[in-house]
Amino acid sequence: MSKLPLAGVRVADFCWIGAGSNTTKILADLGADVIRIESSTRLDSLRMAAPYKDRKPGVNRSGYFADRNTSKRSVTINMKHRRALELIKKLIMQSDIVANNFTPDVMEKFGLGYSAVRAMKPDIIYLAMSMHGAQGPERGYLGYGAIMTSLTGLQHLTGLPGREPAGTGTNYPDHIPNPCHAAFALLAALRYRRRTGRGQYIDLAQLEPTVALLGPTILDFTVNGRNRERNGNRHDWAAPHGVYPCAGADRWIAIAAMTDAHWAALIEVLGSPAWAVVDRWMSVVARHRDSAELDRLLGLETARWSGEALMAALQARDVPAGVVQNAEDVIRRDPQLAHRGHWIMMNHAEMGEAIYNAPPFRFSRTPVQLRSPAPLLGEHTREICVELLGISDADVDELMAQEVLK
Amino acid sequence: MINPFSAATDPATQPMALAGLRVLDLSGPMGNYCGKLFADMGADVILIEPPAGTRLRFEPPFLDDIAGPERSLAFAYHNTSKRGISLNLDCASGQELLRKLAATSDIMIETEKPGAMQRRGLGYEVLSKIKPGLVLASITAFGQSGPYAQYESEDLIGLALGGLLYLGGYPDAPPTRVYGNQAYLCASMYGAVAAMLALLDAESSGRGQHVDVSMQECVVLGLENAVQFYDLEGTVRKRYAGEQRFAGTGVFECKDGYIYLMAGGIGANKFWGCSVDWLRDEHMAGVERLRGNEWTQVDYLKSEEAKRIFAELFTPWAKTRTKAYLYHEGQRRHIPIAPINVPADLLENRQLNYRNHFVEVTHALRDRPMLMPGAPYKLSETPWRIQRPAPRLGEHNAEVYGEVGVSRAELERLFAAGAV
Numbered sequence: 001m002s003k004l005p006l007a008g009v010r011v012a013d014f015c016w017i018g019a020g021s022n023t024t025k026i027l028a029d030l031g032a033d034v035i036r037i038e039s040s041t042r043l044d045s046l047r048m049a050a051p052y053k054d055r056k057p058g059v060n061r062s063g064y065f066a067d068r069n070t071s072k073r074s075v076t077i078n079m080k081h082r083r084a085l086e087l088i089k090k091l092i093m094q095s096d097i098v099a100n101n102f103t104p105d106v107m108e109k110f111g112l113g114y115s116a117v118r119a120m121k122p123d124i125i126y127l128a129m130s131m132h133g134a135q136g137p138e139r140g141y142l143g144y145g146a147i148m149t150s151l152t153g154l155q156h157l158t159g160l161p162g163r164e165p166a167g168t169g170t171n172y173p174d175h176i177p178n179p180c181h182a183a184f185a186l187l188a189a190l191r192y193r194r195r196t197g198r199g200q201y202i203d204l205a206q207l208e209p210t211v212a213l214l215g216p217t218i219l220d221f222t223v224n225g226r227n228r229e230r231n232g233n234r235h236d237w238a239a240p241h242g243v244y245p246c247a248g249a250d251r252w253i254a255i256a257a258m259t260d261a262h263w264a265a266l267i268e269v270l271g272s273p274a275w276a277v278v279d280r281w282m283s284v285v286a287r288h289r290d291s292a293e294l295d296r297l298l299g300l301e302t303a304r305w306s307g308e309a310l311m312a313a314l315q316a317r318d319v320p321a322g323v324v325q326n327a328e329d330v331i332r333r334d335p336q337l338a339h340r341g342h343w344i345m346m347n348h349a350e351m352g353e354a355i356y357n358a359p360p361f362r363f364s365r366t367p368v369q370l371r372s373p374a375p376l377l378g379e380h381t382r383e384i385c386v387e388l389l390g391i392s393d394a395d396v397d398e399l400m401a402q403e404v405l406k
Numbered sequence: 407m408i409n410p411f412s413a414a415t416d417p418a419t420q421p422m423a424l425a426g427l428r429v430l431d432l433s434g435p436m437g438n439y440c441g442k443l444f445a446d447m448g449a450d451v452i453l454i455e456p457p458a459g460t461r462l463r464f465e466p467p468f469l470d471d472i473a474g475p476e477r478s479l480a481f482a483y484h485n486t487s488k489r490g491i492s493l494n495l496d497c498a499s500g501q502e503l504l505r506k507l508a509a510t511s512d513i514m515i516e517t518e519k520p521g522a523m524q525r526r527g528l529g530y531e532v533l534s535k536i537k538p539g540l541v542l543a544s545i546t547a548f549g550q551s552g553p554y555a556q557y558e559s560e561d562l563i564g565l566a567l568g569g570l571l572y573l574g575g576y577p578d579a580p581p582t583r584v585y586g587n588q589a590y591l592c593a594s595m596y597g598a599v600a601a602m603l604a605l606l607d608a609e610s611s612g613r614g615q616h617v618d619v620s621m622q623e624c625v626v627l628g629l630e631n632a633v634q635f636y637d638l639e640g641t642v643r644k645r646y647a648g649e650q651r652f653a654g655t656g657v658f659e660c661k662d663g664y665i666y667l668m669a670g671g672i673g674a675n676k677f678w679g680c681s682v683d684w685l686r687d688e689h690m691a692g693v694e695r696l697r698g699n700e701w702t703q704v705d706y707l708k709s710e711e712a713k714r715i716f717a718e719l720f721t722p723w724a725k726t727r728t729k730a731y732l733y734h735e736g737q738r739r740h741i742p743i744a745p746i747n748v749p750a751d752l753l754e755n756r757q758l759n760y761r762n763h764f765v766e767v768t769h770a771l772r773d774r775p776m777l778m779p780g781a782p783y784k785l786s787e788t789p790w791r792i793q794r795p796a797p798r799l800g801e802h803n804a805e806v807y808g809e810v811g812v813s814r815a816e817l818e819r820l821f822a823a824g825a826v
Contacts, residue, residue, distance in 0.1 A: 017672065192787065208783070217585075
């Protein structure tokens with residue numbers, strides 16, 4: 001078996017909660033030795049976030065936390081203790097990357113700002129991913145993904161006209177935009193270091209990747225003066241394009257008829273209802289103009305179908321269509337995700353069998369698979385101290401007694 | 407701390423992290439942002455378009471709202487820093503040209519349906535014989551094999567089958583998608599990460615590989631904790647727009663628009679206490695009703711009663727205060743709160759402007775530069791930068807084909823034959 005792409009790369013991981021932990025998950029699943037530096041004196045708040053195994057709260061029982069922290073190790077160090085820094089320094093000396101997603105100044109207070117860390121290890125790659133970046137008037141402001149969605153305009157742009165802005169229903173920037181941009185920047189920096197021996201400092205302001213994803217919308221404003229408004233599922237020019245009811249409770253199908261051929265096939269599959277077989281809707285311009293009426297009539301037809309049956313019938317005619325799947329559907333029913341082996345069950349020491357996301361890509365030569373479930377809090381404290389930091393078992397006992405390793 | 411972004415250094419002369427890397431970008435809307443990520447970090451990314459132009463050229467918004475292959479702002483944004491050539495992959499001489507280009511490249515990004523590249527003699531097996539170190543990143547809607555591999559898709563379909571669409575929108579209306587082709591962009595972002603991982607591996611082992619990215623699977627990574635709620639509790643998470651997610655978490659009207667407040671944060675934290683202190687300091691009517699021990703319990707915060715009480719008290723109070731006031735005063739008190747901005751607000755955002763986030767890029771059909779989002783990350787040694795505006799159709803044909811030994815006369819012959 002080929003070794004994983006990041007085998008041999010070590011990350012001293014101060015990240016917590018969402019975007020940071022999702023970033024280092026990508027590295028860990030692909031072979032990096034990611035060491036979470038945690039403390040029972042200042043818990044990663046996601047360890048105390050539902051859902052829990054058996055609905056019983058506990059620092060090692062959150063599924064929310066577990067899925068973001070696969071393949072990592074955990075060491076507990078009380079950063080407020082005066083002896084913490086000497087341990088951290090030993091760890092950093094053996095690391096390639098130091099990562100955090102605190103607000104600025106937290107790492108400085110620990111004595112672990114970029115200049116201090118660079119003095120310990122000159123070729124270190126240092127990732128800081130606060131919400132607003134290291135400098136500037138709002139540098140100390142904080143937030144989760146939904147706060148960034150609001151600041152960037154994505155919340156405003158998502159939802160139905162005339163109703164309050166809907167957003168994604170999730171902390172979207174935490175899950176994909178920020179982890180992917182951060183991982184990409186880290187990997188690019190790693191490549192540069194392999195070629196030149198030079199590390200560097202990466203300042204990722206979590207607001208900015210989501211702004212970057214809105215490029216055409218920003219240009220529509222700066223070039224054309226247009227302030228875009230939310231418009232539901234309506235497409236800029238194609239119709240019908242939307243979400244339509246199917247048989248069953250809260251069952252829906254998404255249909256995107258991009259061409260005249262899609263439209264012709266769609267109405268044939270629906271049995272050529274009289275309202276649809278009309279000259280006035282032969283052109284996409286007319287369909288788009290009348291899309292509200294079209295959507296209403298189409299919904300009356302789709303409601304007779306099961307979503308899965310209609311999707312299969314439409315896809316057989318090459319019409320883009322997909323069931324609006326809920327969590328149960330993607331886990332239990334979707335044959336494509338099952339074919340790809342997306343869901344991985346692993347046996348966690350306290351949670352037992354639990355579900356984890358695989359990375360969303362496969363390599364032809366290197367198997368992509370999770371290496372271990374999320375670590376228990378401090379699960380690897382002794383192992384890391386003894387094997388990596390060269391501390392004797394007796395000294396580990398003493399550091400535990402003094403509550404440095406806590 | 408010292409500022410690692412020294413003002414004395416001119417970023418335009420600093421090295422770029424991906425210098426020396428050559429990427430062929432054959433992709434459409436599902437992959438153009440992937441190519442941009444490489445290009446703006448210094449790789450030589452060559453956008454390869456069919457002779458009539460790639461699909462993004464025909465997508466709005468357009469410069470001055472006039473459609474045309476050189477006027478799409480979506481194209482202009484997603485293809486910065488790339489060179490551009492035209493190439494007909496459906497003829498033998500075009501396919502031969504691509505194999506020549508592949509021999510000089512490190513990464514190829516493509517978004518064709520599974521099997522399409524093989525049928526043209528351009529599958530991974532063929533390309534890897536020409537260039538063993540090549541990474542072929544295939545970004546598709548559902549992946550290279552499986553029951554849905556040949557399904558048709560658009561952004562909306564990726565959101566639907568990936569489960570994110572179900573979580574968006576209002577309980578009394580159909581699920582509503584996230585704005586702005588996010589499924590395509592998720593595929594592009596993970597595609598870039600996956601291609602970089604395979605590239606690092608190839609640069610040390612000398613062996614490339616085929617990278618298979620599924621848009622649907624990328625979207626699934628965005629389901630937050632919905633999958634774990636089903637797995638651990640057997641509950642199916644639903645959409646909740648227009649309602650609070652927990653008491654104190656959600657969209658609230660204020661004097662001049664909307665704000666998003668997360669008074670309880672996520673998981674264990676101190677934010678609820680900070681929020682109640684704020685409302686007490688400003689003498690919000692009825693604030694004492696938020697003081698009981700039940701308000702520290704997540705189960706209570708999820709209850710209709712808690713949401714109703716919070717809204718009854720908070721909304722009249724917030725309606726007398728502006729977005730800006732609530733944002734800055736709330737943040738001063740370390741509470742996660744933000745205004746719900748419109749696109750115009752971003753251009754006036756003092757933090758983004760302090761960081762010089764927006765950058766000017768020229769456009770051949772415009773007399774002054776366009777302002778667009780800039781660096782999504784700041785790297786101290788190898789700064790992100792736009793190397794050139796998006797290419798005009800076929801702009802670099804002579805230059806790029808010349809580099810792989812195609813003479814001008816030969817290029818003219820290929821042009822006449824429809825290969826270029």
